[in-house]
Amino acid sequence: MKTLRVLHSLNELRPSGAEVMLRSAAAQWKEHGVEADVLAVAPDIGPFATDLRAAGYHVAHEENAPWWLVPFRFRRRVRAGRYDVVHLHDETLNFWLALAAYSAGARVVSTVHNVFPLGGKARAKRVVQRAILRVMGTVHVAVSEDVANNERRRFRNPARVVDNWYDPAFAPPTPEERARARAALGLGEHDVVAVSVGNCSTVKRHDAVLAAMAHRACPPELVYLHLGQEDEAREEHRLAVRLGLADRVRFLGARHPLEALHAADVYAMPSTHEGMSIAAVEALATGLPAVFADAPGLRCLAEASPAAVLTDVAPAALARALARAAARPAAERGQQAAAPVQRRFGMARGVAEHVEIYRRLLKPGRNSEAHRTT
Known part of the structure; x- marks a missing residue:
């Protein structure tokens, strides 16, 4: 050959x-x-x-x-x-x-x-x-x-x-791996953890997650892990402070996402549009429930996984979707949720x-x- x-x-x-x-x-x-x-x-x-x-x-x-x-x-x-x-x-x-x-x-x-x-x-x-x-x-x-x-x-x-x-290193965590990840990130036993992966931009619409966290429909114990490079003005960081969320949002910068995915309870991607988000596929491959905006590039991805749902990104709708996804029983997570993603991608x-x-x-x-x- x-x-x-x-x-x-x-x-x-x-x-x-x-x-x-x-x-x-x-x-x-x-x-x-x-x-x-x-x-x-x-x-x-x-x-x-x-x-x-x-x-x-x-x-x-x-x-x-x-x-x-x-x-x-x-x-x-x-x-x-x-x-x-x-x-x-x-x-x-x-x-x-x-x-x-x-x-x-x-x-x-x-x-x-x-x-x-x-x-x-x-x-x-x-x-x-x-x-x-x-x-x-x-x-x-x-x-x-x-x-x-x-x-x-x-x-x-x-x-x-x-x-x-996606890289096959992204797989569902064992209970020990999940516990280590949460301890390394300083998360409490009762914290409900949402994570997003992506550099700050208007397309990624991370501000929608922050607005949802400030809504009464969002669980007050929800902590948001934000992975990705912030813009020079740190607009999202300043929005979190204005909304009174500074102690519930962790801006972790550009880093390998596996530890945060293992520690999380739900993945959030409220983008205006995507092509095919590798970050979202990686999250689904770890067995995480995911909440996606009802937008091009995310609709077909939601069809590929029973753990993904589409939602409006208005604060009330997104807050409720995050709460429901994070509360999914353990039986609907892990390898059972990851298997269709592993086969397709x-x-x-x-x-x-x-x-x-x-x-x-x-x-x-x-x-x-x-x-x-x-």
């Missing part, structure tokens, strides 16, 4: 979906005969570069300015690296980098990681660009059914669905599907693959 050389091109490397999946899958690529490298096309390489190098990837950095020179430098890099496939993970310069990859003799896979709500000229431009790339043989991959539906409806782009995967399945796409692209008649959907 011929060894394939694949270049994964991303923006600044941060601990988000694509980067986390690549880190966990490093050994899996090699088992399939794939040599995978990572390139950050951004002003800075990003803090997650160290993690990807530690996992075994060759990680490089390409400045993304001036933008009109980036495709030429990208073409030289692809040709020098003798890459068979370029896998694009970012919308920035996506079209131009794909053209550069083709001119260097590589094939192209482009993964759409989010439900992009574009309209007007931006939407028209994406429609044309995606159509041109499909004609050239590009396989567009969507990370969830919601993303695929958005691509088809908004951009007339029939993308193939390959669900995101397992890493071996996702890596194998990508490798199958790569190898099909290198066979005669490869352009027909661009129009496959699942």
